[in-house]
Amino acid sequence: MNTIETIINLSYVVAAALFIIGLKLLSHPDTARKGNFVSALGMLLAVLVTLLDQQIISYHYIALGFVIGGAFGAWKARTIQMTAMPEMVSLLNGFGGLASLVLGWATFAGMDLLTLQTESTFVFVTLFITVLVGGVTFSGSVVAWGKLSGKLKSKALVFTGLRELSILHLVAIAVVGYFFVTAPAAPVWFYLAIVLALSLGLWATISIGGADMPVVIALLNSYSGMAAATAGLATGNTILIVTGLLVGASGLILTSIMCKAMNRSLVNVLLSGFAKPVEAGEKIEGEIKVLAAQDAFYVLEAAQSVLVVPGYGMAVAQAQHAVRELQSLMEANGSTVDYAIHAVAGRMPGHMNVLLAEADVPYEQLYEMEDVNPRMENYDVVIVIGANDVVNPAAKEMKGSPIYGMPVIEAYRAKTVFVLKRSADAGFAGVDNPLFFKDNTRMVLGDAKDTINSIIREFAEV
Amino acid sequence: MEIIYLLFIVLLAAYLGFELIRKVPATLHTPLMSGSNAISGITLVGALAAAGGDDNLLTTILGTAAVALASINVVGGYWVTDRMLGMFKKKDKPGVRK
Incomplete structure (x- = not known):
């Protein structure tokens, strides 16, 4: 480890500490705003020291990407109505998942033939999971966003063969995953994994009704963090692992709170579209009394x-x-x-x-x-x-x-x-x-x- | 050995995450979600090397796209969280009533 690498890694430790302190301050309304600021400082530090990396030789594309993304993010954040926050969060979930997927793809595309043949299985497994989770998060979030903003019907869409389609996806993912990990030099398996992940996210979310969206958003929030964490495992980047998992844990806790509040299991919510409609057990007797x-x-x-x-x-x-x-x-x-x-x-x-x-x-x-x-x-x-x-x-x-x-x-x-x-x-x-x-x-x-x-x-x- | 060390980090970070988030009150769950969206924009750090390295064209293009996507989360996430948290007020603060 040379001096610059040491500085970068030490700064990552500080950044991780800032994220943790930020989340801790978020546990009370009085300090929450400060917590968000501390967390943003951590992000700034992590990004700035990464730019010192000697592997980075050109800053043009970085600046281009940051200006485009930053401007869009700022515009959304300023103009979004508070009533539309669920849409905003699904959108951010989706972009987070897509960012991890694209990063995984970029990592794969950057590997030369020698790396592809000699790199450890662990890297390819994590890369595969990154693409999978990132893809499901992205397409799932787009569907959730569509349902929440009224651009898609919010009712659960169920058709015959949906169950078989989902099972087919899972089998295909297992097969493609096996071939990708054992023969990563053939890129076709990698591209198939992307297609399968996007398609799975679509079908899995479209069969869930609008009333169950709180659970779906919380779960996708968790996934977007998990995708970042596995991207970190694939690239050996510790700050990605730590922060990705903080987000992953946060989403999982919210998911479990939502499920408990509805007295349902997560599986029950995710497969709700498949449940048979319940016959009304008793007829409600009585009269509605209207008041002006x-x-x-x-x-x-x-x-x-x-x-x-x-x-x-x-x-x-x-x-x-x-x-x-x-x-x-x-x-x-x-x-x-x-x-x-x-x-x-x-x-x-x-x-x-x-x-x-x-x-x-x-x-x-x-x-x-x-x-x-x-x-x-x-x-x-x-x-x-x-x-x-x-x-x-x-x-x-x-x-x-x-x-x-x-x-x-x-x-x-x-x-x-x-x-x-x-x-x-x-x-x-x-x-x-x-x-x-x-x-x-x-x-x-x-x-x-x-x-x-x-x-x-x-x-x-x- | 490297893998074992990474898995150690996974274990500790996941545990820490659960401990921290459990204490966040229900009132703050929406800002928590947008705030964690911002934090998951940490992918930006990984994307920087891909966008600015001397790799092939495809890697540079994908890296730039990843930088743009992660930047949406970082900038949009922190900003909208700050906007929301600025609205949470205590009782009877002067000037709050309209």
């Missing part, structure tokens, strides 16, 4: 404590600012306002929290399901905005329901429940919701934002 926004105001005016349960519908209606305004008015009127956020509310982990933060709701007022359920009886009014499955009592009461067993926010135990909804149809998952028929439930039908705005107007007139 003006009447809802009188109830809210008299309420001492109010709980708001937001869901994806709040994001769609862009209602977070109106909700915040209503909160201020109710607080000025002497009531306390809390928010309860289910782990799978919205289309990605923490989606609702970001939207409410955007609308200036202090994070101390955001509670998790476990915090509010024990004191649900104390709430005079629960306002459910654009959420459905996460407050569905069928998860507790109806054995035949597809969501039976899922932990939910038990809104029905509060004194009064307002459900703000476009119509009284079943939710995204197509499951009937007995909450709508409870005696203490009132449906306030219409666009959530319009409804809240008319309640706000009533408050203003007092």
Whole structure:
């Protein structure tokens, strides 16, 4: 190891430490922003010292790539709406996966015949995994992005032969992997691996419905880190291994939190498209009681404590600012306002929290399901905005329901429940919701934002 | 020996990752994801050598593409995370109310 190499490797150690400190600071809202900055410093350091590498003789192409990528990234980061964060994260997942795939390809293309014949099997195995994981991440993320942004149908696409197609992919990957590792000098196996990986990611994601996207995004997030880590193993670059694994672990933890919140296993989510539709076990009896926004105001005016349960519908209606305004008015009127956020509310982990933060709701007022359920009886009014499955009592009461067993926010135990909804149809998952028929439930039908705005107007007139 | 040493790093880094992320509260899960997107842009470091080395044309082109892709993650990821985290506020800070 010469001096420059030593400097580079020592700097990598410092950079890794900065990433770790950055993640540690991310564990509290007060220090999180600083943590992100520390992590960015680590990245800057790692990139700058790498440029000292003597193997690098020309900086033109590096500058070109950085300017193009950096400009696109900056433009996206500045202009993206907070409600569209799930799309942004899937896009970044996808680019991360593709970057690893292309890096793997570049590494392979840079090997001369001698290297191809003498390099250890370990390198080719890791190279193969890099291409595989990177490819699946990329095409899977593109599908997820399409579903989230409405460019693709969000329903699970299932057709006969899909199962066989997936199995065929796995077999083909095993075969191609074997030939690539044993005879890496023939590039055809490498290109086949790229095609197979891209195709597998496509079919695996297209058969998963929009409501399960939080799990898919978290899992693809993990994959993009894993791809970077295996690229690091293939090129013998330790900083790639360490940071890639930090990301991989992060995505896996989020995936497991999402699965637990839905009381389903990861396998169940990934193969959900194949499940037979469940027959409705019991017919829900009862009548829906509709309430006008003006009447809802009188109830809210008299309420001492109010709980708001937001869901994806709040994001769609862009209602977070109106909700915040209503909160201020109710607080000025002497009531306390809390928010309860289910782990799978919205289309990605923490989606609702970001939207409410955007609308200036202090994070101390955001509670998790476990915090509010024990004191649900104390709430005079629960306002459910654009959420459905996460407050569905069928998860507790109806054995035949597809969501039976899922932990939910038990809104029905509060004194009064307002459900703000476009119509009284079943939710995204197509499951009937007995909450709508409870005696203490009132449906306030219409666009959530319009409804809240008319309640706000009533408050203003007092 | 080299491989064993690399696998040691894998083991320790994975364990450290799990320990660190477990403590991140649900409120911060979205910024955590975009922030880890930025960190996974570390591929940039590997791509630099491919784009700037004296290899064949294909390697240079692919390396440049990898640099561009990873840069999207680094710049876009850190930026959007910072934008989001700037919105998380404490209760009753003066000037917050509209």
